[in-house]
Amino acid sequence: MSTSCYSNSLPLRIVLALGSTLIATKPHVTVLSTPYLDAYCSACCGPPSQAGLKRCTRCRAVWYCDLRCQNDDWSIHKHECIAIQRWASSAPSSDVAVPGDAIRCLARILWKRQQEGLGSDWAREINAMQSHRSSIPPSAFESHTHMAHSVVRYMGITSPAELSPFGLNSAGDLVDLISRFTTNTFTLTTYSLTSIGVCICPSIALTNHSCEPNAVIVFPRTAGVPQAQEPLMHLVAIKDIGPNEQIVTAYIDVTLPRELRQKALKETYNFACNCTLCTKRDAVDPRAAMRCPKSCGGICPVPTEEDTLTQCTKCKAVVTTVDTVLDALRIGQEALDKAESLQAKDSTKAKHIVSNMIPILISANLTPSCHPLLAMTRLHQELLIADLSTSLTQQLLDDTIRAAARYSAGLTSILPKGHPVRGVALAELGKLLAVDEPSPHDDAGTPQGQARFPPSGPVRLKLGYETLVKALDELVIGFGTDNGGGLIGKEVRDVIVRLEKELGVWTQGVKNVLEDTKAAPK
Numbered sequence: 001m002s003t004s005c006y007s008n009s010l011p012l013r014i015v016l017a018l019g020s021t022l023i024a025t026k027p028h029v030t031v032l033s034t035p036y037l038d039a040y041c042s043a044c045c046g047p048p049s050q051a052g053l054k055r056c057t058r059c060r061a062v063w064y065c066d067l068r069c070q071n072d073d074w075s076i077h078k079h080e081c082i083a084i085q086r087w088a089s090s091a092p093s094s095d096v097a098v099p100g101d102a103i104r105c106l107a108r109i110l111w112k113r114q115q116e117g118l119g120s121d122w123a124r125e126i127n128a129m130q131s132h133r134s135s136i137p138p139s140a141f142e143s144h145t146h147m148a149h150s151v152v153r154y155m156g157i158t159s160p161a162e163l164s165p166f167g168l169n170s171a172g173d174l175v176d177l178i179s180r181f182t183t184n185t186f187t188l189t190t191y192s193l194t195s196i197g198v199c200i201c202p203s204i205a206l207t208n209h210s211c212e213p214n215a216v217i218v219f220p221r222t223a224g225v226p227q228a229q230e231p232l233m234h235l236v237a238i239k240d241i242g243p244n245e246q247i248v249t250a251y252i253d254v255t256l257p258r259e260l261r262q263k264a265l266k267e268t269y270n271f272a273c274n275c276t277l278c279t280k281r282d283a284v285d286p287r288a289a290m291r292c293p294k295s296c297g298g299i300c301p302v303p304t305e306e307d308t309l310t311q312c313t314k315c316k317a318v319v320t321t322v323d324t325v326l327d328a329l330r331i332g333q334e335a336l337d338k339a340e341s342l343q344a345k346d347s348t349k350a351k352h353i354v355s356n357m358i359p360i361l362i363s364a365n366l367t368p369s370c371h372p373l374l375a376m377t378r379l380h381q382e383l384l385i386a387d388l389s390t391s392l393t394q395q396l397l398d399d400t401i402r403a404a405a406r407y408s409a410g411l412t413s414i415l416p417k418g419h420p421v422r423g424v425a426l427a428e429l430g431k432l433l434a435v436d437e438p439s440p441h442d443d444a445g446t447p448q449g450q451a452r453f454p455p456s457g458p459v460r461l462k463l464g465y466e467t468l469v470k471a472l473d474e475l476v477i478g479f480g481t482d483n484g485g486g487l488i489g490k491e492v493r494d495v496i497v498r499l500e501k502e503l504g505v506w507t508q509g510v511k512n513v514l515e516d517t518k519a520a521p522k
């Protein structure tokens with residue numbers, strides 16, 4: 001595809017190898033989501049050091065690593081601090097004492113624009129971001145207007161005249177800024193891809209979307225980067241990119257099937273995607289696939305309400321359980337939505353829903369990569385990992401490893417090697433396999449074909465080691481080869497070194513026993 005498809009798209013003249021960092025830049029504005037305000041620094045967006053975070057004593061809502069981070073943020077936080085206190089004083093409950101991240105991010109853009117100057121490069125770059133002001137659908141217009149009211153209230157603006165210092169001549173200009181924000185905002189993530197907030201970065205926002213991206217956006221937190229430059233946002237090539245090829249990233253979760261991707265892109269970004277993945281119809285999409293009803297090893301597309309005739313691409317066996325599969329897909333999606341909404345508030349209930357639903361989806365013959373089974377497995381893994389921190393039992397650890405293995409297997413058939421999501425999932429699985437077992441089971445004498453998963457003892461450690469080596473191979477692509485895969489790459493390397501030592505001890509231990517046995521008097 002040439003560079004000239006969609007107005008400002010990022011041009012590219014040279015060949016770039018996978019794993020290259022194409023851009024590393026600090027976003028213009030970053031904001032943490034409310035649940036993460038006390039867990040990460042509001043300036044560098046890093047996790048707390050051993051000394052913990054320090055709270056702003058005035059608004060008592062935002063936290064910093066130390067005085068240096070607090071000072072770095074003060075020129076904007078001095079406005080924000082007053083706004084948060086004003087908002088909290090009229091909030092109906094403590095749950096909503098701080099406005100959402102979108103409102104806080106928009107206000108930060110406006111304060112920073114005022115500070116930098118309306119004619120500054122900073123302001124020009126924000127103004128140049130694409131807006132859909134003239135073609136916003138009525139539903140989005142309503143939500144933009146609602147957001148505009150909240151921004152004005154949060155910033156303490158009481159008349160249209162008070163908008164002009166921020167470069168806004170009318171309320172319509174604010175709605176326009178909100179449209180730019182919605183179209184160009186990025187998710188702020190940790191070095192291991194947990195979403196913790198939002199950010200605005202006009203240069204990287206020039207990249208267009210594809211559901212089969214050749215580049216990704218990550219925050220690797222590379223060793224040696226001064227704290228004041230963090231969070232540093234990297235655009236990394238995950239495929240070799242040729243001359244005249246457009247750099248494309250994914251705006252949405254590309255593990256979703258076509259229909260859901262199209263819906264999300266239309267609603268938030270106002271376009272119909274016609275990338276290769278959205279237009280190719282010949283192959284079965286693993287995001288919407290089930291196993292052959294005759295278990296021949298082939299797969300079939302899942303049936304839809306419109307197309308109920310589906311058969312195995314290998315042996316041509318026809319699926320006769322169409323109604324069961326359609327029901328499983330429908331209730332699976334409902335259960336996923338419910339469990340996701342409960343994850344933070346009532347994780348026990350969320351886990352109950354997920355662990356009841358997964359066997360139903362598996363028995364409907366869905367492949368591990370099929371939606372909603374893949375998303376459900378990821379959620380299951382997250383919930384189990386959260387439980388592990390409070391009670392580490394062998395049963396729980398093994399269940400978590402099985403969920404992580406199923407999730408990794410599902411991702412492998414969807415995402416290309418080197419995609420950071422794949423690398424992080426493999427790293428998670430490897431790290432789980434490397435956890436000290438509370439009560440290892442005795443696998444000795446189990447015939448090969450019937451070996452249980454996960455294994456115990458040195459076999460498990462070896463599997464963990466191999467998984468982490470594979471993970472590292474992927475992480476150094478997805479998080480950048482030049483920085484060794486960032487902080488997650490370093491973490492994985494540390495566990496690999498530990499396992500090498502432990503496996504060495506095991507091997508040496510076995511050798512010693514063998515030698516002792518040989519040397520023992522008969």
Ligand SMILES: C[S@@+](CC[C@H](N)C(=O)[O-])C[C@H]1O[C@@H](n2cnc3c(N)ncnc32)[C@H](O)[C@@H]1O
Nearest residue numbers: 006007008009130184205206207208209269271
């Ligand atoms: C973050 S901006 C990308 C940069 C934008 N093309 C520009 O000129 O500034 C997102 C907007 O670009 C357009 N866009 C991005 N990817 C596209 C695609 N694959 N097909 C059509 N339009 C796309 C849509 O209008 C979308 O709302």
